[in-house]
Amino acid sequence: MRIAVFASGRGSNLQAIHDATLANDLQGVSLALLVCDRPDAPVVEEVKKRGIPAFIFSPQDYADKKDYEIVISEKLKTAKIELVVLAGYMRLVGSVLLEKWEGRMINLHPSLLPLFPGIDAIGQAWRSGAKETGVTVHFVDAGMDTGQIFLQQKISVDPEDTEVSLAKKIHSLEHQLLPKAIQKFQQEM
Numbered sequence: 001m002r003i004a005v006f007a008s009g010r011g012s013n014l015q016a017i018h019d020a021t022l023a024n025d026l027q028g029v030s031l032a033l034l035v036c037d038r039p040d041a042p043v044v045e046e047v048k049k050r051g052i053p054a055f056i057f058s059p060q061d062y063a064d065k066k067d068y069e070i071v072i073s074e075k076l077k078t079a080k081i082e083l084v085v086l087a088g089y090m091r092l093v094g095s096v097l098l099e100k101w102e103g104r105m106i107n108l109h110p111s112l113l114p115l116f117p118g119i120d121a122i123g124q125a126w127r128s129g130a131k132e133t134g135v136t137v138h139f140v141d142a143g144m145d146t147g148q149i150f151l152q153q154k155i156s157v158d159p160e161d162t163e164v165s166l167a168k169k170i171h172s173l174e175h176q177l178l179p180k181a182i183q184k185f186q187q188e189m
């Protein structure tokens with residue numbers, strides 16, 4: 001199964017997915033394309049080192065979302081992508097991609113959705129005083145973190161936790177859960 005990852009930042013989840021494919025933890029999965037909307041994002045350097053093909057664009061070079069999503073669609077088609085994985089892609093997906101990829105596009109979110117959608121989900125959970133939080137992988141729809149939940153895992157917020165230690169726990173959980181979700185998609189969908 002050929003997958004594309006969309007990312008805008010660090011790319012630690014892209015690295016976790018790629019490592020899993022190399023270690024054969026994700027058998028039969030090939031990370032065939034990065035789509036990135038920020039040419040200066042660290043993930044761009046990372047895919048260069050790893051030899052992963054990339055489409056890197058600046059949204060301001062296009063008239064609107066529709067325009068750049070048409071180009072992304074073509075790139076996905078050429079790369080024969082079967083599943084799109086949003087891992088820190090800091091944009092709402094528009095109608096061009098949603099129409100083509102509904103049911104084949106998943107997003108990673110660092111909370112137990114429907115709790116704490118949107119930005120700074122870890123900080124939101126921390127400030128709420130919740131005793132547990134977690135990570136969600138869900139199908140993408142037109143809303144912000146609103147699509148059908150595909151896989152979720154909880155962790156406890158312990159008395160000795162700080163916001164920083166909680167963020168670390170969440171990120172390492174993400175690095176495990178996202179490859180698991182891709183495997184589940186491959187087996188079930």
Ligand code: GRF
Pocket residue numbers: 007008009010011012013014087088089108109110174
């Ligand atoms: C992750 O916490 C993900 O849940 C959120 O953005 C972050 C991306 O991290 N949507 P990275 O770029 O994969 O390191």
